[in-house]
Amino acid sequence: MMTVGIIMGSSSDWPTMKLAAEMLGEFDIKYEAEVVSAHRTPKEMVAYAEGAQQRGLKVIIAGAGGAAHLPGMVASLTNLPVIGVPIESKALKGLDSLLSIVQMPGGIPVATTAIGEAGAKNAGILAAKMLAISDEDIDLKLSQYTQSLEDKVEAMQNDLK
Ligand SMILES: Nc1c(C(=O)O)ncn1[C@@H]1O[C@H](COP(=O)(O)O)[C@@H](O)[C@H]1O
Numbered sequence: 181m182m183t184v185g186i187i188m189g190s191s192s193d194w195p196t197m198k199l200a201a202e203m204l205g206e207f208d209i210k211y212e213a214e215v216v217s218a219h220r221t222p223k224e225m226v227a228y229a230e231g232a233q234q235r236g237l238k239v240i241i242a243g244a245g246g247a248a249h250l251p252g253m254v255a256s257l258t259n260l261p262v263i264g265v266p267i268e269s270k271a272l273k274g275l276d277s278l279l280s281i282v283q284m285p286g287g288i289p290v291a292t293t294a295i296g297e298a299g300a301k302n303a304g305i306l307a308a309k310m311l312a313i314s315d316e317d318i319d320l321k322l323s324q325y326t327q328s329l330e331d332k333v334e335a336m337q338n339d340l341k
Pocket residue numbers: 188189190191192193216217218219220243244245246247248249250251267
C-alpha cells in the first residue's frame with residue numbers, strides 16, 4: 181500500500197517533484213507519482229482526491245506551476261494533509277505558483293514549501309515528519325538524516341580551518 185501520493189499538474193513538473201520522491205525513498209516511504217490537473221483533468225482530480233484516504237494514502241504532495249490550483253482544490257476534497265510545491269514557472273520564476281498555492285482562504289490549509297527543487301525536497305521531508313508521529317522507523321531515519329546534515333556542516337568548518 182502506498183503511503184504518500186505525489187501529484188503534479190504536468191510531467192514537465194517531474195524534474196522538480198522527483199526530489200520529493202528521492203527524499204521519501206531515503207526514508208523507505210512508499211509513494212506513488214501521478215500527473216493530475218485541476219485545469220486539464222478536473223474529473224480525474226476529484227476522483228483522485230476523494231479516493232486517496234480510502235486507498236490508504238496518509239499525505240498528499242501536490243506540485244503545480246503558474247495558476248497553481250491543484251494543491252488547494254485537492255485539499256478541499258480530502259481530510260488528508262496536503263503539501264503544496266510551487267513549481268518555478270518560466271514567465272514569473274514561480275512567484276505566481278507560490279502566491280496561488282500559499283494564499284488559501286481560511287478553512288482549507290495547504291502546507292506550502294519554497295519554490296522549486298528545495299521546496300520539493302522539503303515536501304518529502306515534511307511528509308516524513310508527519311508520518312514519523314506514529315512510525316518509529318521513520319522517526320529514527322529522520323534523526324539520522326538530521327545528524328548527517330550536522331556532520332556535513334562540521335566537515336565544512338573543518339575544511340575552512
Ligand atoms: N498549475 C497547473 C495545473 C493545476 O493547477 O491544475 N495543471 C497544470 N498546471 C501547470 O501548468 C504548468 C505548465 O504545464 P505544461 O508544461 O504541461 O504546459 C505546469 O507547471 C503545471 O503544473
